[in-house]
Amino acid sequence: MSESKIAAVSRTEFGKGAARRTRRAGLVPAVLYGHGTDPVHLSLPGHELLLALRVANAVLEISVDGAKTQLALAKQVQRNPIRGSIEHLDLVIVRKGEKVTVEVPLVVVGDHPSDRMIVMDQQTISLEVEATHIPAGVEIDIAGLEIGETITAGDLKLPTGAVFPGEADDLILSIAATPTQASLDAELAGEGAADEAVEAEEEA
Secondary structure, three states, X not given: OOOEEEEEEEOOOOOHXXXXXXXXXXXXXXXXXXXXXXXXXXXXXXHHHHHHOOOOOOEEEEEEOOOXXXXXXXXXXXXXXXXXXXXXXXXXXXXXXXXXXXXXXXXXXXXXXXXXXXXXXXXXXXXXXXXXXXXXXXXXXXXXXXXXXXXXXXXXXXXXXXXXXXXXXXXXXXXXXXXXXXXXXXXXXHHHHHHHHHHHHHHO
């Protein structure tokens, strides 16, 4: 994984008003902490940060006020729900070779017939990996899977050095039959009958 180099400046003003002024200037308020250090409040260039955070679990090379760079993992990203812009960022200091626990996206690959559908139990998987070797995702090949078959955590092909801290039988996805119009109509009819039974019981 390549690291994005970003020059940051320390912040001395805090509060909502100061944060709004920072954002109006095209900067993003952030806090950097970890490895026993005191939290450092920063301002980061908004456009450069947006580009760097296009990938999940981005590791940044942060230089604060021109000092020596240090690696930091983007831990918590707060975005504007409408514009999608970054409003605040938590950064955790990491070291090369250090293990971190991150949520990695699950990516389904492979074709399947139209009579079956994929039921995802999880969209991401928690992995313990080296901070500088965080995978962009974990692929799940569903080609050839039949209705009723499942994929568990133990079935996944994890990147070299990655460890899943959970149970091997944790369900990831299953293959189910695609609902037909007849089955949907039957389900709706069953729900209607159940509602009528409840109403009749209440009236009685």
